[in-house]
Amino acid sequence: MARAAPSTWPRLPQWRRRWLLGALLTGGLLGWLARADAAASVRRPRPGRATASPPEALVALLDHLIPADDLTPAASALQVPQRLWAEAQQDAALLKLVETGCAWLDRYGDGFALLRPEEREVLVAWMARAPWEAPQRRLFYWARERGMTLYYAQPASWRGLPISRPPQPLGYELS
Numbered sequence: 001m002a003r004a005a006p007s008t009w010p011r012l013p014q015w016r017r018r019w020l021l022g023a024l025l026t027g028g029l030l031g032w033l034a035r036a037d038a039a040a041s042v043r044r045p046r047p048g049r050a051t052a053s054p055p056e057a058l059v060a061l062l063d064h065l066i067p068a069d070d071l072t073p074a075a076s077a078l079q080v081p082q083r084l085w086a087e088a089q090q091d092a093a094l095l096k097l098v099e100t101g102c103a104w105l106d107r108y109g110d111g112f113a114l115l116r117p118e119e120r121e122v123l124v125a126w127m128a129r130a131p132w133e134a135p136q137r138r139l140f141y142w143a144r145e146r147g148m149t150l151y152y153a154q155p156a157s158w159r160g161l162p163i164s165r166p167p168q169p170l171g172y173e174l175s
Contacts, residue, residue: 054081054084056111061140065148072157075151097135098139101135
């Protein structure tokens with residue numbers, strides 16, 4: 001009776017191991033380059049110098065989320081982007097999020113502010129569905145939640161609504 005050969009791990013030919021090692025090293029290098037490219041595409045103000053005006057992409061994003069209608073002005077008319085930008089200037093992590101997200105938005109066409117409304121909608125819809133770890137989704141949710149709070153805290157946004165004061169902290173009552 002013949003002896004069974006001892007089981008061993010499959011051996012890859014030498015060139016396959018070298019190819020695999022090269023592919024892994026190349027993949028790591030490409031990932032590092034992609035992160036470096038993303039970091040380089042963000043324009044940061046010099047330390048200690050806050051810029052007064054928000055990025056155009058942030059203004060356009062907020063105006064897309066809170067547009068003007070027959071009764072109420074857009075978010076930019078009530079200085080919502082400026083207030084959000086001022087808040088971002090006070091928090092380094094938030095500032096990085098806003099700058100990274102706006103740099104991403106401006107990579108499309110001639111910039112997010114110059115896109116047609118239906119093109120903006122595609123990007124904004126993608127931002128809302130992106131994985132939570134993506135800076136685009138975090139920017140979308142922060143801009144939407146904080147923007148709505150700042151917008152509806154102002155009496156000019158209440159026109160046409162049956163309220164005469166902000167609904168919070170007292171609760172909502174119909175007049």
